[in-house]
Structures are given as structure tokens and as C-alpha cells.
Amino acid sequence: MGVVQAASEKDRAGAVGASVVFLNPGYSNEPFWVGYSDFMQAAADSLGMRLRVIYGERDRERLLDNARRVLAEPEQPDYLIFVNEMYTGPELLRLFAGSPVRLFSLHSTLTPEQQGLTGGTRERYRHWIGSLIPNDREAGYLMGKALIAKLDGRPAQMLAFSGVRNTPSAALREEGLHRALAEHPEVKLQQLVYGEWARQRAYQQALLLLPRYADTQLVWAANDEMAFGAMRAAQELGREPGKDLHFSALNNSQEVLQARASGQLAALVGGHFTLGGWAMVLLHDYHGGQDFAQRGGKDRVDPVFSLLDAEQAAVLSKRLQVPGYGLDFRKFSALYQPGMTNYGFSVEPLLE
Structure with missing residues (x-):
């Protein structure tokens, strides 16, 4: 005292x-x-x-x-x-x-x-x-590793949704993802797009990308809004988040915390x-x-x-x-x- x-x-x-x-x-x-x-x-x-x-x-x-x-x-x-x-x-x-x-x-x-x-x-x-x-670079890496771990070493295809092109936090999270992928050559990144942190933009992108890469099992998203946008598109296309399609996200909204607590999200980084x-x-x-x-x-x-x-x-x-x-x-x-x-x-x- x-x-x-x-x-x-x-x-x-x-x-x-x-x-x-x-x-x-x-x-x-x-x-x-x-x-x-x-x-x-x-x-x-x-x-x-x-x-x-x-x-x-x-x-x-x-x-x-x-x-x-x-x-x-x-x-x-x-x-x-x-x-x-x-x-x-x-x-x-x-x-x-x-x-x-x-x-x-x-x-x-x-x-x-x-x-x-x-x-x-x-x-x-x-x-x-x-x-x-x-530690943005570490955040991207942690999400990537946790997402890949869901498949226990089996070959997989991944889509990635980054933020705004050439912004520091987006670039560093991408670097972390690429580090994780370098450690897991069995996982192929089919395409990385810039969802600009926005739910609606990621939704529209995912509507095009998921049918194009129909064997995608992993979706890495650099924030929660883009994860939820891509998740909505997946559901409309007949996929089941948390079952046949695994998602990562980053942030601390009540929505994303509840999605992780319920198992809808495979990996969540926050803080x-x-x-x-x-x-x-x-x-x-x-x-x-x-x-x-x-x-x-x-x-x-x-x-x-x-x-x-x-x-x-x-x-x-x-x-x-x-x-x-x-x-x-x-x-x-x-x-x-x-x-x-x-x-x-x-x-x-x-x-x-």
C-alpha cells in the first residue's frame, strides 16, 4: 500500500x-x-x-x-x-x-x-x-499454422483474404502466412486477394473464388469482417464452415469471439x-x-x-x-x- x-x-x-x-x-x-x-x-x-x-x-x-x-x-x-x-x-x-x-x-x-x-x-x-x-507478422503466422493443423498433414488448398494492399499491417500478416506455408508444402495457396478489411467485398470475392477453386478446404482471413463475408458466401454455395471448410480470423468483436467459442472458426488471433x-x-x-x-x-x-x-x-x-x-x-x-x-x-x- x-x-x-x-x-x-x-x-x-x-x-x-x-x-x-x-x-x-x-x-x-x-x-x-x-x-x-x-x-x-x-x-x-x-x-x-x-x-x-x-x-x-x-x-x-x-x-x-x-x-x-x-x-x-x-x-x-x-x-x-x-x-x-x-x-x-x-x-x-x-x-x-x-x-x-x-x-x-x-x-x-x-x-x-x-x-x-x-x-x-x-x-x-x-x-x-x-x-x-x-506483432502482426506473428499473427499471420499463428493463424496460418493453426488453420493448417486442422488437416493433420493432409494435402490441402487454401484461399487468403488480406486487407488493403501495401498497408503495413496487411503486408506483415501476409508475410506471416507465407512463412507458415513455407513450412507446409502440402498446402497450396490458390489465390490471395485484397478484401480491404470489408465484409461485403470479401463476400463478393468469395462468391467468385470458391466455385473457381472448388477443392478449397482452408480460408485464411486477415480480419474478422472478411472472414464473415467469405463465410456467408460459402454457406450460400452449400459449404459448411467448421466442417468441410475451415476459416481463420483476427479481431475481438463479440461476433468473432462467439464464432470461435462455438467452433465455427478453426483459428482466431486477437488482442x-x-x-x-x-x-x-x-x-x-x-x-x-x-x-x-x-x-x-x-x-x-x-x-x-x-x-x-x-x-x-x-x-x-x-x-x-x-x-x-x-x-x-x-x-x-x-x-x-x-x-x-x-x-x-x-x-x-x-x-x-
């Missing part, structure tokens, strides 16, 4: 009231990005921070306009969190180059090619203080919706004088993606409906846990 109390006094002197703007690239009614922001808000409430979320509605110009409006406001936030969606990162760094606002890249950071021009965090753009991204909350912990500590760079580095790739079995999916489904997710975020903060040497963020606290 004494440790927490002492930390609270230090926190009140430094980190309470840190203000954060999150330039959310998604739609304001998109389940994934809304849930992502909700987890950030739970962290902000727990840590005494102020958070404002501004949605970009998946429109590059709108996202940049949102950033310009923040920059024009008379009272600037302490921190701006951005996602390198649609490769907007370098433009955002340039916009805020002369501002006192500190920037933090989340979910997807600048690509190596982009950083070749801009420099990395705390280099040319000194106010770009760090990044936190998920990256927690990233925003963990970023709030890092900024909270930084604001209070505890630089996260000293506890795992300024640029983090955390294993927030986990392969979820049916039981874990059911546990997580219930946990996501608990107010504040049932978490005290101070337990993950170096300000409250001064002996911490690394943060070790993951989805595990929500599976307990």
Missing part, C-alpha cells in the same frame, strides 16, 4: 492531467476502432489522463485535416497519437515539427523506407518520442485492440518523468496478438463487457511499480 501511495503523490505532481489526442484512422461506427478507443479511454480514466478521439473515417485528407485543426487550436494537447494508416506518418511529423506537442506512433509506425527519409523516433523529429506496434491502452500507460509514465525508453526501448513491438482457443474466446467475450474491462491500469505503470524493468504488454490480463 505504501508503494502505491508514494507513487500517487509523485503522479499527482507530474502525470495527472496529461492530455492526449488520438487521430483514429477508422470509421466512427467501426467496431474495431471504436473498441480500440474504448480501451484507451478506460486507461485514461484509470490513470487520470484526458483523452480526445477524432475519427478520420478512413479518409486520408480528412485525417490530415483533423490534424491541422488540432494544430490550430489555442490549447494544444501534451501528446498526439497517430497511426501510419494510408502512409500519413511523414506528413503528420512535418505538420507538427514546430509544435511543442509530442507525437507517438501507434498500431503501425513509419516503414523502414519512410524512416530512411524522416529518420527514426527522437532523431530529426525530436518530438516524435516513440512507437508501439503489434491488438489493447495497444491504445498500453500506449496511454507509456505516455502517462513519460509525462511523470519515467521514460519508457528505459524499460524496453522507445520503439516497441509487443506480443499483444495471441491465438485464442474456444475457452479463451468465451472468457474474453465476457471480460469485454465489464465496465473499465475490470483493469486497474496503475498495475502496468512504472510510476506505480518502480521496480519494473520492462512493461511486457499482452492480452493476458484480460484472460485471467
